[in-house]
Amino acid sequence: MNERNPLRVGIVTLVVIGLVAGLVIFLSVSTFGTKKYTALLEHTAGLRKGEDVQVHGVISGKVTGIEIQDDHVQVTFALDSDISLGDRSTATVKVATLLGTHYLEVDPNGTGSLAGNRIPLDRTSVPYNLQDVIEKGTDALDELDPELLAKALTAMAGTLGASQDEIGPALEGVARLSEVVSKRSDQVGDLLASTRKVTDQLSASSQDIVGLMEQTNLVVSEITARREAIHRLLVETTDLSKALTAIVKSTNGKLKPALKDVKAVLDTLNSQDKQLTTLLENMAPAVRYVANATGSGPYLPLYLKPPAIPADDTTCKLEGTCQR
Structure with missing residues (x-):
């Protein structure tokens, strides 16, 4: 390098640096695999250069430029070359986040290709902004009576001031x-x-x-029609209950011993239950054998005369022995 001309080396170095810088700039602005389009908007609605372009919710490009024209704004954007925009394609500026970021929503409708790669103003829309509210609300505000509005606001302020202690807890609730x-x-x-x-x-x-x-x-x-009958039934049922209560009270002295005797009989039968069951089981075959042995059929004929067996009314009438 010491034997070369320093001037030539410097010139060549500057040329190389310039070419590299130009190549970097070219690569930064070039859009490989994309196709450029334009869209005419009523206003930008906050859309900025570098924000996304979405097709059916998928990021498919970037906004590359925004230019103000006569009564509208021209937005230039690059879209993936594999997406074709038809002759009825539309573009809409939408809010991406509450922090103020936006994106351009492109809907490729129609057949064929987009004329001039430009979406006209009648097929674009922007989000509602404060300016639109002010412009549309001006006419309505002009029709209001300012004095009546002032009285209404004063009355509302007085009401809110009188109930300020209740408004706070209500809002907290x-x-x-x-x-x-x-x-x-x-x-x-x-x-x-x-x-x-x-x-x-x-x-x-x-x-x-x-x-x-x-x-x-x-x-x-x-039930309403038969109210009297139902009332009479309830009254008679009450009287019957009182009469039964009186009968039970009047016979309490006699019923108590009788119930005790019945209880004693039941206790005796329960205590002899096994013996009675065995007796009946053994007695049945014995009675059957005795009846068969008499030869008169499945029964045992007994011939006894009164008073061994008390005579019925018919017998006593025939014999004239009935007593009263």
Whole structure:
């Protein structure tokens, strides 16, 4: 390098640096694999250069330039070359986040190709902004009576001032309610869905419910018509209960020993239950064998005369032995 001309080396170095810088600039502005389009907007609505271009919700390009023209704004954007815009394509500026970022939504409609790669003003839209609200609300504000509006605002301010102690807790309650609803949104959704099902079921069964109410009305009417009979029945039932109570009280001295005797008999039978069961089981075959041995059939004839067996009324009448 010491033997070379320093001037030539410097010139060559500057040329190389210039070429590299030009190449970098070219690569930074070049859009390989993309195609440029333009869209005419009423205003930018906050759209800035470098923001995304989306097609059906997918990021497919970038906004490359914004230029102000006579009564509109021309937005230049690069879109992936594999996406073709038809002759009815539309473009819309939309808000991406609450922090103020936007994106350009392109909808490739129609057939063929977009004329001049430009989307005209009648097929673009921008989000609603404060300027539109002010312009559309000016006419309505002009029609208002300022004196009447001032009186209304004064009355409202006085009402709010008088109830300021109640407004604070009320707002806190609303905030807490909103927080609870937000935390339990799933449960609230399930509750509303269940309520909708119940409402649908009631609506489907409206005829049955009306019929049931009509039947209930008939029952109430019948009860009302027979109120006196029901009252008399209740009174007589009360009298009967009082009479039975009096009978039980009057015979208490006799019933108590009788019940004791009955209890003693039952206790005796229960204690001899096994013996009585065995007796009946053994007695049945014996009685059957005795009856068969007599030769008169499955019974045992007995021939006894009174007074061994008391005579019935017919026998005593025939014999003239009836006593009174």
